[in-house]
Amino acid sequence: MLFPFLRLADMHIELQNIRKQFDGAYAVDGVNLTLRPGEIHALLGENGAGKTTLMNVLYGMTQVDSGSISINHRVRRIQSPRDAIGLGIGMIHQHFSLVPTLTVMENLILGEKRSDRWRLNRKQASDDIRLFSHQHGFEVEPDVLVRQLSVGSQQRVEILKTLRQGARTLILDEPTAVLTPQEVEELFTILTRFRDAGHTIVFITHKLREAMAISDRITVLRYGRVVGSMETSSASLSNLTRLMIGREIKRPNIKPPVSSSRTALTVDHIDIQDDRGQWAVRDLSLQLKSGEILGIAGVDGNGQKELAESLCGLRRVASGAINIGAHDITGLSVRDISNLGLAQIPQDRHGTGLILDFSVEENLILSEDRLNRYSRFGFLDFRRIRTDVHRLIKQFDIRVRHAELPAATLSGGNQQKLIFARTLAEPKDILVVFNPTRGVDINASEEIHQELLTRRSEGAGILLISTELDEIFLLSDRIAIMFEGRIVGLVSPDTSREKIGRLMAGAA
Numbered sequence: 001m002l003f004p005f006l007r008l009a010d011m012h013i014e015l016q017n018i019r020k021q022f023d024g025a026y027a028v029d030g031v032n033l034t035l036r037p038g039e040i041h042a043l044l045g046e047n048g049a050g051k052t053t054l055m056n057v058l059y060g061m062t063q064v065d066s067g068s069i070s071i072n073h074r075v076r077r078i079q080s081p082r083d084a085i086g087l088g089i090g091m092i093h094q095h096f097s098l099v100p101t102l103t104v105m106e107n108l109i110l111g112e113k114r115s116d117r118w119r120l121n122r123k124q125a126s127d128d129i130r131l132f133s134h135q136h137g138f139e140v141e142p143d144v145l146v147r148q149l150s151v152g153s154q155q156r157v158e159i160l161k162t163l164r165q166g167a168r169t170l171i172l173d174e175p176t177a178v179l180t181p182q183e184v185e186e187l188f189t190i191l192t193r194f195r196d197a198g199h200t201i202v203f204i205t206h207k208l209r210e211a212m213a214i215s216d217r218i219t220v221l222r223y224g225r226v227v228g229s230m231e232t233s234s235a236s237l238s239n240l241t242r243l244m245i246g247r248e249i250k251r252p253n254i255k256p257p258v259s260s261s262r263t264a265l266t267v268d269h270i271d272i273q274d275d276r277g278q279w280a281v282r283d284l285s286l287q288l289k290s291g292e293i294l295g296i297a298g299v300d301g302n303g304q305k306e307l308a309e310s311l312c313g314l315r316r317v318a319s320g321a322i323n324i325g326a327h328d329i330t331g332l333s334v335r336d337i338s339n340l341g342l343a344q345i346p347q348d349r350h351g352t353g354l355i356l357d358f359s360v361e362e363n364l365i366l367s368e369d370r371l372n373r374y375s376r377f378g379f380l381d382f383r384r385i386r387t388d389v390h391r392l393i394k395q396f397d398i399r400v401r402h403a404e405l406p407a408a409t410l411s412g413g414n415q416q417k418l419i420f421a422r423t424l425a426e427p428k429d430i431l432v433v434f435n436p437t438r439g440v441d442i443n444a445s446e447e448i449h450q451e452l453l454t455r456r457s458e459g460a461g462i463l464l465i466s467t468e469l470d471e472i473f474l475l476s477d478r479i480a481i482m483f484e485g486r487i488v489g490l491v492s493p494d495t496s497r498e499k500i501g502r503l504m505a506g507a508a
Contacts (some may be wrong), residue, residue, distance in 0.1 A: 010037040011071065011088060011168045011200055013058070017066035020053055023241055027053040029224040031067075035169065037418055040191060040201040042215035042232070044208065046244055046441040050224035051204045055171045058202075059091040060084040067380060071330075088403050090167030092158045094174045098146045105129045105142035108161050144349060150505070151299055152183030159190065167399055169200040178300050178467065181501030188214050207470075208240050221394060222245055245442045256457070260290040264430050264461035265311070265342070270305045271486075279487040280306040284320075288430065288461040293452065295476030295493075296465040298504055303485035304465045308434050311463070312344045313337045324430065341429035345419055347465075349412075353419045354497060356408035360400050361389045363407050365402030388425075396421040397447060414442025420451060431455060431462045437471060469497065 013035040014339050020028040028050045035041055038486045056062040058069060060078040068075050071087060078084050081091070100108050105126050126142040133140045138156055146154060155175065162170060172191075176184045191201050191214060205211050211218050212232060219229040220243040227417055228243040254365050266286040272281035281303040288294050298304060309315035311322060313334040321330045324340045330341075346352040365374060366383055374388075376380050389403050396417045400410060407415060416436065423431075433452065437445040452475060456462055473493050481489040481503040489503040 001319070010198070012036060013089075013200065014070040014073075014167060015054070015058065016070065018054060018057055018069075018070045019065045020057060020062060021065055026224045031221070031224070031226055033219060033226070033229075035200050035202060036217075037168075037200050038195055038198050040195050040203055040214055042203045042205060042211035042218045043221065044205060044211045044218055044240065044244065045221035046206055047439050048243075048441065049206075049221040051206075051221055052173055053224075054221070055091065055173065055202060055204060059089060059171060060085065060089075060100055085165050085167070088166055088168040089171070090165055090169070091171040092155070092163030092173065092175060096154055096158050098154055098157060098161075101145065102145035103143050103145055104149075104157055107146055107157060108132075108142075108164055112164070123314045132164065136160065136163055137190065146474070150183070151178045151301075152180065152186060155179070155183075155187065156190070168192065168198070169202070171202040171204070172207070173204045176205070180299055181469065181497050181506040182505055184210075184441070206239055208244070211240070212237065213309070222246075224386055233404060235301065241442075260292075260459065264288050265463070266321075266323040266457040268321045268323070269310070269311065270322065271318045272303070272310050272320055274306055279485060281310070284485065284487055286480055286487060286490075288463055290461045291428070291456060292460045293456055293462045293464050293475050295472040296463065296482055297469060297472045297479055297500060298328045298467070298482035300467045302482045303435070304467075304482060307482075308344065308347070308432055308463075308465055308483075311337075311432050312342065342432065343423045343428040343430070344432040345416075345423055345434060347434035347438075349415050349419055354407045354415060357406055359404050360393070360398070360407055360410070360418060361385065361403040363393055363418055364389050364391045364403075364425075367422060392421040392425060396451075399422060409446075411441070413440040415458045416440050417444060420448065424451070424455065427458075428455075429460060431460055432465070433462060435464045435467060436464070437466075437468065469500070473497075 013149065015031060015033040018031045019026060019030050031050070031054055033054070043055070045051050052494065053062060057064050060083050063079065069078055070076065076087060078087065088180045099110070101111070104433065108129055129140070129142040137221055138160060140157060146157065149157070159170070175187060177213065179187065191203070196203055200260050203211070203214055214237065215232045217230070218232050218235055218240065220227050220240060222244060267284060267286045270281060270284050271279065274280040284307065286294070296304060306315055310317050313332055313336070317330050321328055324342060327340055329337050329340060350356060355366065358366065374385050393400065393403060398417050398421060399414050407418060410418065436448050436452070440448065452462055452464070464472065464475055476493050478498065479491050479493060479495065481491070481500060483504060483506045491500065
């Protein structure tokens with residue numbers, strides 16, 4: 001054991017018959033779960049399976065409708081995160097709670113009761129943080145602003161903050177979502193060390209390989225219920241897949257080599273500012289061929305959003321040029337760019353992809369070219385609309401009872417398929433696709449991947465921007481890596497994850 005002085009008193013946790021409803025539907029339905037000390041327990045399931053809700057119950061963020069929680073054989077009422085922290089339970093969420101404009105030290109002592117409350121002894125506080133972090137196997141610089149840290153380093157500060165609050169049970173919700181491959185390895189090393197020191201670790205994930213790599217035990221949730229729980233040593237990928245979705249995963253059809261040499265899209269030395277006026281993209285160039293998928297890999301927040309918006313006419317390019325074929329589209333409107341054959345699948349399906357209060361039918365015709373198609377003498381042809389809507393619902397397998405229901409009633413996967421159906425109802429030469437399967441279940445992900453490959457085979461050039469490396473490797477013909485607003489590498493899909501991870505982190 002690396003840090004024997006950190007050995008903790010055992011903490012056994014039992015969640016018994018936990019039930020929680022939202023809007024009449026069970027998010028968690030009669031779940032029993034045992035968490036043991038000195039164990040990494042993976043909670044595995046698709047998005048919406050109930051994993052986070054269940055752990056929010058344990059952390060006091062969500063109140064149960066029925067069921068009980070026992071700690072060391074004593075029933076406890078956990079009504080708030082304060083209660084949970086007092087019992088030694090901490091949770092690190094997907095979106096960090098750090099204040100970026102404060103230093104590491106200031107973030108770590110924020111909210112603590114201190115004897116020097118009238119005047120902070122900054123040197124002593126920084127020395128205390130250095131000692132505390134070193135004792136737990138971290139090396140952090142207390143006086144650095146949090147915003148200057150990498151995402152992986154910020155996550156380590158979050159973990160340290162939870163440990164300073166006395167946590168013996170650590171809950172991590174999708175902790176690898178924004179990490180490079182190297183940062184994932186470092187996180188796994190940290191969690192293994194804490195497990196060996198007696199902590200209980202709950203690792204929430206929808207990624208099968210990660211669950212297999214880090215955990216000692218795996219519990220699988222589907223539709224709010226436990227469908228399997230086992231020692232990781234006895235689990236297999238195929239068995240876990242069947243438990244998660246009820247069947248084996250289908251692999252997309254094998255891609256034939258790119259046959260076209262025609263350049264569909266050219267980006268030439270562009271610079272773009274973000275909403276704060278800071279440079280988000282610097283001197284970026286790329287070429288997209290017809291009939292290929294060019295993957296853009298990188299940790300979220302490295303200029304991908306601004307790049308996608310500029311290509312679609314949603315954000316001004318400060319300098320440089322963008323061309324579709326021989327047409328310079330720099331500075332053109334969204335409508336003009338769309339008329340030249342470029343369409344986008346936006347990153348935020350709720351914010352910019354759909355109007356959730358509108359019906360499925362209304363969302364499917366919600367574009368100027370489609371509205372013009374259905375308009376005659378200022379009136380909409382509803383018979384034609386309904387014919388096309390029913391055809392698209394069937395073609396894209398949108399699971400909805402009827403087209404008049406609000407888009408908000410659809411699952412995440414069906415909302416995404418709704419956007420694909422509207423976008424691809426008319427042929428497009430270029431697709432800019434941003435995180436197409438984020439928050440989407442495995443079934444819908446497979447269908448979306450196959451749809452992209454179909455469009456590729458029909459000759460469309462596809463720019464696939466994704467923070468999911470598995471998705472990038474699966475679909476891309478070439479992979480460009482973005483770091484701090486620049487393309488820092490252009491590689492083939494058979495390049496090692498280690499090399500791509502180094503490029504994502506800014507290392508050569």
